[in-house]
Amino acid sequence: xxxxxxxxxxxxxxxxxxxxxxxxxTEGYILYSNEFHEPLFNHAGVLLPNLDPKVFVLHVxxxxxxVGLPASFMVEDSVDYHxxxxxxxxxxxxxADTLSVMMLDGPLNRxxxxxxxxxxxxxxxxxxxxxxxxxxxxxxxLLGSVKRIVSTAVGxxxxxxxxxxxxxxxxxxxxxxxxxxxxxxxxxxTLRGQRRVGVATTLLSYAARYAENLNTKLILQTFTADxxxxxxxxxxxRKTYTKxxxxxxx
Ligand SMILES: CC(C)(COP(=O)(O)OP(=O)(O)OC[C@H]1O[C@@H](n2cnc3c(N)ncnc32)[C@H](O)[C@@H]1OP(=O)(O)O)[C@@H](O)C(=O)NCCC(=O)NCCS
Numbered sequence: 001x002x003x004x005x006x007x008x009x010x011x012x013x014x015x016x017x018x019x020x021x022x023x024x025x026t027e028g029y030i031l032y033s034n035e036f037h038e039p040l041f042n043h044a045g046v047l048l049p050n051l052d053p054k055v056f057v058l059h060v061x062x063x064x065x066x067v068g069l070p071a072s073f074m075v076e077d078s079v080d081y082h083x084x085x086x087x088x089x090x091x092x093x094x095x096a097d098t099l100s101v102m103m104l105d106g107p108l109n110r111x112x113x114x115x116x117x118x119x120x121x122x123x124x125x126x127x128x129x130x131x132x133x134x135x136x137x138x139x140x141x142l143l144g145s146v147k148r149i150v151s152t153a154v155g156x157x158x159x160x161x162x163x164x165x166x167x168x169x170x171x172x173x174x175x176x177x178x179x180x181x182x183x184x185x186x187x188x189x190t191l192r193g194q195r196r197v198g199v200a201t202t203l204l205s206y207a208a209r210y211a212e213n214l215n216t217k218l219i220l221q222t223f224t225a226d227x228x229x230x231x232x233x234x235x236x237x238r239k240t241y242t243k244x245x246x247x248x249x250x
Contacts, residue, residue, distance in 0.1 A: 104208055
């Protein structure tokens with residue numbers, strides 16, 4: 001429980017580079033994309049629990065139906081959101097996964113000195129995109145879309161795109177998005193061939209210093225199904241709250 005508005009705003013802010021963002025009043029939002037099909041890019045969420053759940057769900061369903069996409073929701077798993085979670089369950093939505101929202105509790109400074117951290121500028125934006133698509137096993141046909149998105153994001157002062165390089169080989173990525181006292185780490189990925197040598201740990205150590213220098217808290221969100229929560233815990237991240245990912249199988 002607690003006010004997680006700024007956590008949620010950070011997430012919506014970062015993914016609004018990737019998907020279209022529509023507000024439902026001031027406390028609800030809808031992300032949708034015709035290019036990326038996962039719930040991450042196609043879900044509705046709420047910033048505070050003071051919306052009428054039934055009205056909100058109906059509004060969101062009508063919206064997604066209007067754009068021809070399936071509705072999904074990400075809703076905090078807490079008593080404050082009990083009614084909204086219940087409404088979704090009773091309308092036939094199923095919990096497809098959960099998202100852990102985590103925050104770094106203390107200092108993090110574990111680096112592999114063979115890993116150089118570069119801040120991607122326009123010239124490196126395409127390389128960042130290539131590593132991202134490969135590390136996340138995305139459909140290669142999405143590379144053009146990712147490049148377009150990243151070329152827009154790279155110029156924003158709130159955004160920092162990190163590239164981990166070993167020797168001359170770019171092998172890991174992380175995106176940082178700062179807003180209202182929080183720096184969110186997104187797209188943490190390492191190429192399969194270079195995993196378990198500390199690339200992600202080195203990038204997140206950089207992220208921790210960066211967040212601290214801006215006097216912000218470093219946060220991230222991770223799907224339970226990806227099975228990396230334990231990795232983040234070992235680095236000092238603590239679970240702040242959980243969100244249910246509700247989807248409807250038609
Ligand atoms: C999760 C992921 C980013 C980790 O990247 P990585 O560069 O392999 O991470 P690191 O090498 O820093 O650490 C990973 C593990 O290697 C271990 N490790 C780090 N350096 C090591 C070394 N020199 N020798 C042996 N093991 C090492 C770490 O302790 C950690 O162990 P754990 O898995 O038991 O916790 C990577 O597996 C990945 O890209 N997965 C797919 C995308 C994804 O799911 N991203 C998360 C989105 S939230």
